[in-house]
Amino acid sequence: MKKEAKGAGPKVLTANALDSGLVVFRTADGRWSTDIAEAAVAWTKEEADALLALGEADAARNLVVDVYLVAMTEGENGRLVPVLLREAIRAARRPTIVMPGEDPSVIAA
Amino acid sequence: MYRYDEFDRQFVAERVEEFRDQVARRLSGELTEDEFRPLRLMNGVYLQLHAYMLRIAIPYGTLNGRKLRRLAHIARRYDRGFGHFTTRQNLQFNWIRLEDVPDILAELAEVEMHAIQTSGNCIRNVSADHFAGAAADEVADPRVYAEILRQWSSLHPEFTFLPRKFKIAVVASPADRAAIQVHDIGLQVKRNEAGELGFAVWVGGGLGRTPMIGRKVRDFLPEAELLSYCEAILRVYNLHGRRDNKYKARLKILVHEAGVDEIARDIEAEYEAIRARGALAMPQEEIARIRAYFAPPAFAQLPARSSVFEAAKADSRSFALFAERNVAPHKVPGYGIVTISLKAIGAPPGDATAEQMELVADLAERYSFDEVRVSHEQNLVLPHVRLDDIPAVHAALAEANLATPNAGLVTDIIACPGLDYCALANARSIPVAQRIARRFADIERQKQIGDLKIKISGCINACGHHHVGHIGILGVDRKGEEFYQITLGGSGDETCSIGEIVGKGFSSEEVVDAVETIIETYLGLRQGPEETFLAVFRRVGEAPFREALYADA
Numbered sequence: 001m002k003k004e005a006k007g008a009g010p011k012v013l014t015a016n017a018l019d020s021g022l023v024v025f026r027t028a029d030g031r032w033s034t035d036i037a038e039a040a041v042a043w044t045k046e047e048a049d050a051l052l053a054l055g056e057a058d059a060a061r062n063l064v065v066d067v068y069l070v071a072m073t074e075g076e077n078g079r080l081v082p083v084l085l086r087e088a089i090r091a092a093r094r095p096t097i098v099m100p101g102e103d104p105s106v107i108a109a
Numbered sequence: 110m111y112r113y114d115e116f117d118r119q120f121v122a123e124r125v126e127e128f129r130d131q132v133a134r135r136l137s138g139e140l141t142e143d144e145f146r147p148l149r150l151m152n153g154v155y156l157q158l159h160a161y162m163l164r165i166a167i168p169y170g171t172l173n174g175r176k177l178r179r180l181a182h183i184a185r186r187y188d189r190g191f192g193h194f195t196t197r198q199n200l201q202f203n204w205i206r207l208e209d210v211p212d213i214l215a216e217l218a219e220v221e222m223h224a225i226q227t228s229g230n231c232i233r234n235v236s237a238d239h240f241a242g243a244a245a246d247e248v249a250d251p252r253v254y255a256e257i258l259r260q261w262s263s264l265h266p267e268f269t270f271l272p273r274k275f276k277i278a279v280v281a282s283p284a285d286r287a288a289i290q291v292h293d294i295g296l297q298v299k300r301n302e303a304g305e306l307g308f309a310v311w312v313g314g315g316l317g318r319t320p321m322i323g324r325k326v327r328d329f330l331p332e333a334e335l336l337s338y339c340e341a342i343l344r345v346y347n348l349h350g351r352r353d354n355k356y357k358a359r360l361k362i363l364v365h366e367a368g369v370d371e372i373a374r375d376i377e378a379e380y381e382a383i384r385a386r387g388a389l390a391m392p393q394e395e396i397a398r399i400r401a402y403f404a405p406p407a408f409a410q411l412p413a414r415s416s417v418f419e420a421a422k423a424d425s426r427s428f429a430l431f432a433e434r435n436v437a438p439h440k441v442p443g444y445g446i447v448t449i450s451l452k453a454i455g456a457p458p459g460d461a462t463a464e465q466m467e468l469v470a471d472l473a474e475r476y477s478f479d480e481v482r483v484s485h486e487q488n489l490v491l492p493h494v495r496l497d498d499i500p501a502v503h504a505a506l507a508e509a510n511l512a513t514p515n516a517g518l519v520t521d522i523i524a525c526p527g528l529d530y531c532a533l534a535n536a537r538s539i540p541v542a543q544r545i546a547r548r549f550a551d552i553e554r555q556k557q558i559g560d561l562k563i564k565i566s567g568c569i570n571a572c573g574h575h576h577v578g579h580i581g582i583l584g585v586d587r588k589g590e591e592f593y594q595i596t597l598g599g600s601g602d603e604t605c606s607i608g609e610i611v612g613k614g615f616s617s618e619e620v621v622d623a624v625e626t627i628i629e630t631y632l633g634l635r636q637g638p639e640e641t642f643l644a645v646f647r648r649v650g651e652a653p654f655r656e657a658l659y660a661d662a
């Protein structure tokens with residue numbers, strides 16, 4: 001289930017694109033990207049509030065739906081990754097399993 | 110199969126155009142998400158974890174080749190080449206673009222399909238025995254009544270804004286293959302001593318966060334009174350069902366809180382009021398008109414025993430296994446009911462590729478009077494295949510990885526989409542199903558274990574029916590980690606029972622071992638191969654299983 005990212009720590013802003021429904025992240029230059037690596041990172045509560053406000057304005061302009069902050073943490077190679085598995089799956093843009101008709105190596109890789 | 114009349118056709122076409130307009134207005138910003146959400150849900154469009162999901166109604170799980178081929182086409186053209194058959198006998202696509210939905214619905218309408226009432230607080234797709242019209246033990250074709258209920262409940266103005274969703278299931282045999290006792294209304298078609306058709310009626314069953322077994326309110330409701338009686342049930346529910354709390358809004362809660370006696374009295378009183386107004390009986394001509402759509406196909410007169418079938422069993426081990434588990438007795442001599450397993454070892458339960466759908470469509474047209482069924486156990490069924498033809502059907506299925514001979518065995522697992530796809534999930538379901546299937550992949554071991562139903566849900570909404578799994582697995586979120594709670598002894602058949610929680614949950618790493626421990630414990634306890642897991646559990650209770658699971662704790 002969706003959980004609001006609370007407390008300290010870095011956050012990114014996510015939503016779903018209105019037309020495609022795909023998972024998107026808000027970038028520093030005000031776009032919505034399907035690549036979480038492009039997401040603007042809010043490090044403080046003030047930055048997170050400001051990012052959320054921008055996202056909600058975009059939702060009001062009907063670019064995206066269901067805007068919320070995602071808690072991030074430092075992953076293995078120092079890159080930021082979502083804290084929750086749910087958000088990691090969304091960011092990966094795919095299920096954790098091999099989809100029917102797919103080459104199994106997509107998961108093994 | 111029911112065919113749309115002019116009215117149906119026009120109605121569905123108008124509905125598609127209405128939604129096309131609504132989507133255009135949403136995309137242009139004229140409609141807000143709050144305004145649009147209920148409209149899209151009424152047309153089966155959800156926003157899921159990755160994208161929009163479209164749920165398409167398959168009335169009582171009945172398809173033909175043309176419909177299935179159209180679903181395959183939609184999978185390929187608008188999605189990622191596959192679809193997911195659900196425990197409600199529906200089909201879901203996971204990556205649908207909102208702007209494509211009107212075109213998809215128009216394509217569906219051409220083959221007499223739609224996505225209406227696959228969401229929302231209305232009467233949902235009426236489900237039925239997937240062996241309907243073929244089962245050796247049925248007294249009538251339950252789809253006749255499912256279709257009557259479907260027509261009556263489609264956009265019924267009084268029942269479009271119920272306190273909560275409402276599910277009806279129909280069977281027509283003593284063996285319950287549609288889990289009717291865990292539906293809001295469960296109907297078993299039967300005959301009385303005079304040989305007349307009617308229904309035993311259960312109300313207030315359901316799964317979800319508060320699982321309840323339905324309570325029988327009528328042992329024999331005459332056939333002609335079906336709609337009036339259902340109307341009385343719905344009316345009592347609509348009036349008294351709780352609208353203040355979503356989690357207490359289902360009929361099951363009303364039945365539980367008020368007591369079945371009081372609810373039964375209310376239903377009968379409402380029914381008398383309906384009767385007093387004279388609106389009681391369904392005309393026999395109307396029943397006959399609907400029945401004609403489900404007239405048995407032109408079965409040939411065949412010997413009960415097929416030498417081709419018997420020779421294939423003797424020749425091929427894989428065919429013998431398939432014949433043993435995936436071919437059920439047909440009511441007509443010389444025919445069999447073929448279950449097509451969508452549970453190949455390691456595959457996501459219920460998923461089928463476009464190519465697999467097309468193959469099944471071909472086989473249905475060629476060998477099964479153009480009929481396919483979707484089972485609530487997430488398999489497909491060819492209901493009317495000549496025993497002589499089953500070896501050829503098997504060979505074709507095997508080429509497409511659709512001939513796993515595991516119907517009803519430990520690897521024939523029901524699993525909801527879980528956290529891999531579902532926005533509401535707490536934990537993943539599919540990978541757990543896959544790991545269990547791999548652990549028990551050896552067919553000899555599966556056969557040794559015998560009938561065993563494992564059902565997995567990724568959250569308490571219980572779409573994977575875990576409460577009625579012989580072994581039920583519920584995914585929970587424990588401080589951000591996936592955990593799995595195990596219930597034992599559930600059953601969705603005519604001996605319906607809700608599984609009991611066996612103890613504390615298991616981590617993702619532990620859960621497959623836990624299932625194996627349970628199964629090994631069962632094998633140690635049974636008095637012989639004919640004593641099933643469920644029978645042993647009912648004989649000994651959960652204690653030995655708990656001890657085995659938590660011995661070191």
Ligand code: SF4
Pocket residue numbers: 525526527528531532533534535566567568569570571572573
């Ligand atoms: S049981 Fe929960 S996780 Fe599974 S499909 Fe239903 S809502 Fe989603």
